[in-house]
Amino acid sequence: MIFAICASLFSCNKEERSDNPFLNKTYDTPFEVPPFEKIKAEHYMPAYLKGMEEQRKEIKDIITNSEEPTFENTIKAYDYSGQLLTKVARVFGSLNSANTNDTLQKINRELSPLMSKHRDDISLNDSLFQRVKSVYENRDKFKLTVEEKKVLDETYKSFVRNGAALSPEDKDKLRKINEELSMLSVQFGENLLAETNGYKLIIDNENDLSGLPENIISQAAAMGKSLKMEGKWVFTLQVPSMTPFLQYSDRRDLREKLFTGYFMKGDNDNERDNKAIVAKITNLRIERSKLLGYKSYADFALERNMAKTPEKVFEFLGQVWAAATPVAKAEVAAQQELINKEGGKFKLEPWDWWYYTDKIKREKYNLSDEITRPYFMIDNVMEGMFYVANRLYGLSFTKRTDIPKYHPDVNTFEVTREGKHVGILMIDNYPRPSKRGGAWCGAYRGQSRDIKGKMITPVVTMVTNSTPPTADKPALLTADEASTLFHEFGHALHQLLSNSTYPGVSGTSVPRDFVELPSQIMEHWVLEPEVLKVYAKHYQTGEIIPSDIVDKLDKAGKFNTGFVTVEYLAAALLDMEYHALTEPQEIDVRAFEKTAMDKYGLIAEIKPRYRSTYFNHIWAGGYSAGYYSYIWCEILDADAFQAFKETGDIFNKEVAAKFEKEILSKGGTRDPLEMYIAFRGKEPGIDALLINRGLK
Numbered sequence: 001m002i003f004a005i006c007a008s009l010f011s012c013n014k015e016e017r018s019d020n021p022f023l024n025k026t027y028d029t030p031f032e033v034p035p036f037e038k039i040k041a042e043h044y045m046p047a048y049l050k051g052m053e054e055q056r057k058e059i060k061d062i063i064t065n066s067e068e069p070t071f072e073n074t075i076k077a078y079d080y081s082g083q084l085l086t087k088v089a090r091v092f093g094s095l096n097s098a099n100t101n102d103t104l105q106k107i108n109r110e111l112s113p114l115m116s117k118h119r120d121d122i123s124l125n126d127s128l129f130q131r132v133k134s135v136y137e138n139r140d141k142f143k144l145t146v147e148e149k150k151v152l153d154e155t156y157k158s159f160v161r162n163g164a165a166l167s168p169e170d171k172d173k174l175r176k177i178n179e180e181l182s183m184l185s186v187q188f189g190e191n192l193l194a195e196t197n198g199y200k201l202i203i204d205n206e207n208d209l210s211g212l213p214e215n216i217i218s219q220a221a222a223m224g225k226s227l228k229m230e231g232k233w234v235f236t237l238q239v240p241s242m243t244p245f246l247q248y249s250d251r252r253d254l255r256e257k258l259f260t261g262y263f264m265k266g267d268n269d270n271e272r273d274n275k276a277i278v279a280k281i282t283n284l285r286i287e288r289s290k291l292l293g294y295k296s297y298a299d300f301a302l303e304r305n306m307a308k309t310p311e312k313v314f315e316f317l318g319q320v321w322a323a324a325t326p327v328a329k330a331e332v333a334a335q336q337e338l339i340n341k342e343g344g345k346f347k348l349e350p351w352d353w354w355y356y357t358d359k360i361k362r363e364k365y366n367l368s369d370e371i372t373r374p375y376f377m378i379d380n381v382m383e384g385m386f387y388v389a390n391r392l393y394g395l396s397f398t399k400r401t402d403i404p405k406y407h408p409d410v411n412t413f414e415v416t417r418e419g420k421h422v423g424i425l426m427i428d429n430y431p432r433p434s435k436r437g438g439a440w441c442g443a444y445r446g447q448s449r450d451i452k453g454k455m456i457t458p459v460v461t462m463v464t465n466s467t468p469p470t471a472d473k474p475a476l477l478t479a480d481e482a483s484t485l486f487h488e489f490g491h492a493l494h495q496l497l498s499n500s501t502y503p504g505v506s507g508t509s510v511p512r513d514f515v516e517l518p519s520q521i522m523e524h525w526v527l528e529p530e531v532l533k534v535y536a537k538h539y540q541t542g543e544i545i546p547s548d549i550v551d552k553l554d555k556a557g558k559f560n561t562g563f564v565t566v567e568y569l570a571a572a573l574l575d576m577e578y579h580a581l582t583e584p585q586e587i588d589v590r591a592f593e594k595t596a597m598d599k600y601g602l603i604a605e606i607k608p609r610y611r612s613t614y615f616n617h618i619w620a621g622g623y624s625a626g627y628y629s630y631i632w633c634e635i636l637d638a639d640a641f642q643a644f645k646e647t648g649d650i651f652n653k654e655v656a657a658k659f660e661k662e663i664l665s666k667g668g669t670r671d672p673l674e675m676y677i678a679f680r681g682k683e684p685g686i687d688a689l690l691i692n693r694g695l696k
C-alpha cells in the first residue's frame with residue numbers, strides 16, 4: 001500500500017519531458033516563452049499531428065456526451081479544445097512570417113492541406129453543429145454572461161459561415177475549394193518573398209549615387225558587403241532601402257528602374273508570377289461565397305464587420321476619394337511646376353513623386369527625413385512609446401536578456417503594472433530575406449483564462465521592417481517609421497491589456513474594421529510636442545529636438561496627404577472590386593486592374609499602394625474585402641483621440657482608463673459599435689477623419 005502511494009507520487013512529480021518542446025505540458029522557460037533555441041524544424045509536424053489528434057478526441061467527447069447540450073459541455077468545451085494545436089500553430093505561423101527558410105516553407109506547404117481538412121472536419125461535423133445549434137436556439141434558458149453570449153453567438157455563426165448547414169454534396173465542394181484556397185495563399189506568399197528578395201539595383205559607379213545622403217549611401221554599401229559585393233552599393237525593394245533612393249536620387253532613369261522593379265513584383269511572367277494565382281483565388285472565393293448563399297465574397301466577408309455591406313464600404317471610400325483626389329491633383333501640379341522651372345522637359349511619372357515632393361517639402365518647410373533622423377534613434381522611439389503607455393496605462397517595460405529569442409535582432413521586454421506581471425513583448429525591427437515585408441503584431445500566447453479560471457498572460461510579438469543600423473551609426477528612423485512602431489505597439493497594447501476569459505474572443509479577436517482603432521490611435525501621440533520632448537533626442541549629443549523642428553513637423557503634418565490618401569484608397573478599391581464580383585470569370589489581372597482604376601479616375605502619376613500581384617494583405621493576409629479597414633478605423637481613432645484632446649491633456653488618466661475598460665480590455669467580447677459608444681458616448685462622424693488628413 002505504502003509502496004503504491006509512493007509510486008504514484010513519484011510519477012506525479014516527475015513528468016516525462018519530451019525532446020519535442022511542444023509536447024510538454026509547459027515550456028521550461030521564464031514566463032513560458034517558447035524555447036526557441038530548442039525548437040527544431042522536425043518538431044513541428046509531429047506536434048501538429050498530435051494537436052489535431054487531441055482536438056479530434058476532444059470533439060468526439062463533446063459529441064458523445066449523453067447529457068443535453070449546454071453552454072458548458074458544448075460551447076465552452078469546444079472553445080477550449082485544440083490547445084496544443086494553437087500552441088504549435090502560433091509559433092510556426094509567427095516564425096514562418098518573421099524568420100522563414102526553405103524547410104519551414106516546405107513544412108507549410110505540407111501542413112496547409114492537412115490543416116484545411118482538419119478545420120473542415122470540425123466545422124462540417126453535423127453532430128457537433130447540431131449540439132451548437134441546440135445551445136444557440138435555447139440560449140435564453142442558460143444564465144450566460146455578456147462574454148458567454150458573445151462566444152456562443154460567434155461560435156454558432158462561424159459554424160454556419162463555414163458551411164455547417166450545407167448539404168453533404170455542397171460540403172464536399174466546399175472542402176475542395178478550401179483546400180485549394182489554402183495552397184494558393186501559401187504559394188502567393190512564397191512567390192512574393194522570392195520576388196522581393198530577387199530584385200537588386202546594383203551600383204558600381206560612384207557618380208550614380210548623385211543626390212543620395214551619406215547615411216543612405218553607407219546603408220547601401222553595407223548591403224553590398226553583406227551580399228559579398230564589396231565596393232558596390234546595393235538597393236533593394238525593402239522600404240528602408242527603396243524609399244530614400246526614390247526621395248533623393250538625382251538619377252531619374254535609376255529611380256524608374258528601381259520603382260519598376262517594385263511595382264512589377266509578381267507580374268514578371270516568370271515562375272514566380274502571381275497573376276494566375278490572383279485570378280484563381282478570386283474565382284474560388286466567389287464560388288465559395290455563392291455556395292454559402294452570398295451574392296459575392298465581399299457580402300460574405302463584410303457581414304460580421306462594422307461596415308456590414310459592400311455598398312456601405314463603396315459609399316464611404318467614394319466620399320473620401322472625392323475629397324482626396326483634388327488635393328492629389330494639386331500636388332501633381334505643384335511638382336510639375338517645379339520640374340518645368342528646373343527646365344526638365346518631361347511629365348511627372350510615379351517614380352518621380354518621392355523626389356519632387358521631398359524637394360518641395362525642403363523648400364516649403366525646410367524639413368526632410370535627413371534633418372529629423374538623428375532625433376529618431378530606434379531605442380529612443382521605443383522609449384517614447386513606452387513612456388506614452390506608462391502615462392496612459394501605468395505600464396512599465398523592462399528589458400530582459402534571459403528570455404529565449406528566435407533571432408539576435410529581437411529585443412524582449414517584461415511588461416508590468418504596479419509591480420505585477422502583465423505580459424512579455426518581443427520587438428523585431430530590421431529587414432532580412434527571411435522576413436516578409438511590412439509590419440505586424442501577433443502573439444506566441446494570447447491572453448485568456450484557463451478552464452479553471454486562472455489568468456494566462458500574453459506573449460506578444462511586434463515585427464517591423466525599419467531602417468537598420470550601419471557600421472558606424474545606430475538605426476535612425478524616419479518620422480513615418482517611428483509612427484509605424486507606435487502603430488504596431490498599439491496592437492501590442494490591445495493584446496497586453498486584454499482581460500477576457502474565453503480564448504475564442506480574447507485579445508484582438510475583433511472585426512477587421514475595428515482592430516486598427518487601438519493601433520492607429522497610438523499614432524496620434526508620436527509627433528505630439530509633449531511626447532517628442534521626452535524621446536526625440538539627438539543620437540550623438542542627446543540634445544532634445546529643437547522646437548523649430550517640432551513646429552516644422554507639425555506644419556508639414558498635412559503635407560502630401562492627397563497622395564497618401566489616394567494611393568491607399570486605390571488599393572482599398574481594387575480589393576473591393578475583386579471581391580464584389582458576383583460570378584466566376586476569366587480574369588486578366590493587368591486589364592482588370594486598369595479597368596478598376598480607370599473607373600474611379602486614378603491619376604496616372606499615382607500607382608495603387610499595392611498592385612494585385614503583391615497585395616499580400618488581401619490574398620494571404622486576412623484583409624480580403626478588408627483593406628478599407630484602416631481608413632474606416634481612422635474615423636474612430638481620429639474621434640477617439642479627440643476625447644483626450646478635449647480635456648486639454650493628451651495623457652488624461654480618466655479617458656485612458658475608460659479607453660482601456662471599454663475597448664482594450666474587452667477583446668472581442670462585445671459588439672464593436674457598442675464598445676465605442678460606451679467609451680465615447682456617441683457614434684463618430686467622418687469629419688474628424690477628413691480634418692485629421694487635412695482634406696477639409
Ligand SMILES: [Zn+2]
Nearest residue numbers: 487491516519
Ligand atoms: Zn495595424
